[in-house]
Amino acid sequence: MKTCSKCRETKPLEDFGKNKSRPDGKNPWCKVCNSASAKRYYHKNPERMKERRREWYQDNIERERAKAKDRYWADPEASREKNKKWKSENSEKVKAYQREYVRSNLDAFRCYNQNRRARLEGNGGSHTAEQWQLLCESFGNVCLCCKEEKPLTVDHVVPISKGGTNDIWNLQPLCRGCNSSRGTQIIDYRQEIEL
Numbered sequence: 480m481k482t483c484s485k486c487r488e489t490k491p492l493e494d495f496g497k498n499k500s501r502p503d504g505k506n507p508w509c510k511v512c513n514s515a516s517a518k519r520y521y522h523k524n525p526e527r528m529k530e531r532r533r534e535w536y537q538d539n540i541e542r543e544r545a546k547a548k549d550r551y552w553a554d555p556e557a558s559r560e561k562n563k564k565w566k567s568e569n570s571e572k573v574k575a576y577q578r579e580y581v582r583s584n585l586d587a588f589r590c591y592n593q594n595r596r597a598r599l600e601g602n603g604g605s606h607t608a609e610q611w612q613l614l615c616e617s618f619g620n621v622c623l624c625c626k627e628e629k630p631l632t633v634d635h636v637v638p639i640s641k642g643g644t645n646d647i648w649n650l651q652p653l654c655r656g657c658n659s660s661r662g663t664q665i666i667d668y669r670q671e672i673e674l
Contacts, residue, residue, distance in 0.1 A: 481505060485512035586611060593633060597645035604644030615652045623668035624657035638663045 482489045484507040495505040496513060506513060521528050536543055551558045566573050581588050586608035594605040621628050631652040637643030640663055651669050
């Protein structure tokens, strides 16, 4: 038995948390008092607690991901239902996150969609956002058709609809206008450029 220094009640040792630095190996406060104190602190300092949780998560990210994976596979159907419910209740948060994610990872997002489209068409081939960036830089970040420095889009020399692959060697950087006006013609503007 031990007396809690907070509520002054005498309780069994199991009601006290572990504390290796204490001579008896137990906390001076019982679990109930310790929990109530933690809740009060949390409600008084919400921003600091959020920051501490973020830091702790980053320090233990692999462990937390493994735990989340275990929770999911323990009951996948319930996990999917829970996620679906949360997304429907927080649709604005989800949309804001998706917009921000797409904005900050635009090249990776485009590559994913193009790779997926080529896979669905059965043409195969894939490229990464880094390969696309290197290709644009090798042509001076200009549209190969109009030779102007505009935002570039991926253009397939042999269009996917005509059996072209999504490999980096079948791509050329064109601005949106030139890409649209070219349609499904097979035109290789890379041959006109002297490197």
